[in-house]
Amino acid sequence: AVELPASAQEGPKLKRFAYTLGMTAEQNPFSGELAAISYTLGCLPSLRCRTVAVLTRNKAAVLSLRNPRQQSGQEYVRSIYDSIESLERDGNAVTFFWMPTSAEHELLKAAKQDARGATTEGATPARRFPRMRSTTLRVARSSQCMRRDIPEDVGKFSKKVDAALPGKHTRRLYDDLSREEASVLAQLRTGIARLNGYLYHLKAAPSQQCACGQAVETVEHFLFWCSQWTAHRHEMMRCTETQRGDLSFYLGGKSPSDNAKWTPNMEAVRATIRFAIATGRLDSTRQ
Numbered sequence: 001a002v003e004l005p006a007s008a009q010e011g012p013k014l015k016r017f018a019y020t021l022g023m024t025a026e027q028n029p030f031s032g033e034l035a036a037i038s039y040t041l042g043c044l045p046s047l048r049c050r051t052v053a054v055l056t057r058n059k060a061a062v063l064s065l066r067n068p069r070q071q072s073g074q075e076y077v078r079s080i081y082d083s084i085e086s087l088e089r090d091g092n093a094v095t096f097f098w099m100p101t102s103a104e105h106e107l108l109k110a111a112k113q114d115a116r117g118a119t120t121e122g123a124t125p126a127r128r129f130p131r132m133r134s135t136t137l138r139v140a141r142s143s144q145c146m147r148r149d150i151p152e153d154v155g156k157f158s159k160k161v162d163a164a165l166p167g168k169h170t171r172r173l174y175d176d177l178s179r180e181e182a183s184v185l186a187q188l189r190t191g192i193a194r195l196n197g198y199l200y201h202l203k204a205a206p207s208q209q210c211a212c213g214q215a216v217e218t219v220e221h222f223l224f225w226c227s228q229w230t231a232h233r234h235e236m237m238r239c240t241e242t243q244r245g246d247l248s249f250y251l252g253g254k255s256p257s258d259n260a261k262w263t264p265n266m267e268a269v270r271a272t273i274r275f276a277i278a279t280g281r282l283d284s285t286r287q
Contacts, residue, residue: 033058034076037065041083041094049091055099062098157191157219162253169264173252177273183284184276185269188219189251194282195222220247222281223272232278239268 033056044052056062068077084094174182187193196217199205210217212227222229223236224245237244248255250272252264276282 029058030060030064031073031076033061034064034073034080037061038076038079038083041080041087044083044087047087047090047092050093052087052092052094054094054096056096057099057101059098062096065096155190158189161189161247161251163248163256163258164254164262169252169254172266173264173269180277181273184273184282185251187282188223188272188276189253191219193219193222194284195219197221220245222279223247223250223275229275229279229281232275235271236268236275239265239271 037054037056040054041052064073064077065080068074068081087094173185177185192198196205196210197208197219200208208216210221210226210228214227215221215225217226224233236250240246240249243249246255247253248258249265250268252266252269254262254264
């Protein structure tokens, strides 16, 4: 709503207008206020040596106009400054006033009433207005479903070892390990290890077969079944009587049968790491 000056005999005239800017996914109250100020200053009649007072309830709009930087709505801000410069060339002064919501003013009441009509469901903008990038990005992010699971085609072996998502237990596994120990554990938990079963797929080994000749050299075969390392496996076997051969137990992972109070058995994890280091099979310095 704009109160336009007129002759002393007629008194001021009130002119009201309302526009639909766009969807809430592209616009917000801040952009609406800037657009209204821009339009209002642009539609003023020719004035000379007058004081133009702009009233608004949007404090962010006033602060942005006082100190414009990289906020959203720069096109509106530029348009407002162009109008201010034009008015000032004719000897006018433009002042902005922030009115708290508790303050009553006839112009603000009229503006609010018209704004309600322009924002009813189904209202469409008469033309395309600049979008608020921050609002568009925020809405886009919030509309995306935040996944809290690992995609099916990613890390199949890791999910077999550990049904839990990476979290505090993962940090507990690695925090107190040396670099060599952490490297060994990471190889065993991911399956990306210096074992023929993996190296063959990289064409870094002539065969998937283990040197023992009994099976493909996988992490599971290496840890539990390969006859070459039977003598090294005693400490690992002493960690449990009931979970021997359980990859999750020995590598600090959660199995589907574990309850919510599950925590990794660090004694078994450390014994497994010591076993792997003792064999030298995962040592990157060996050929």
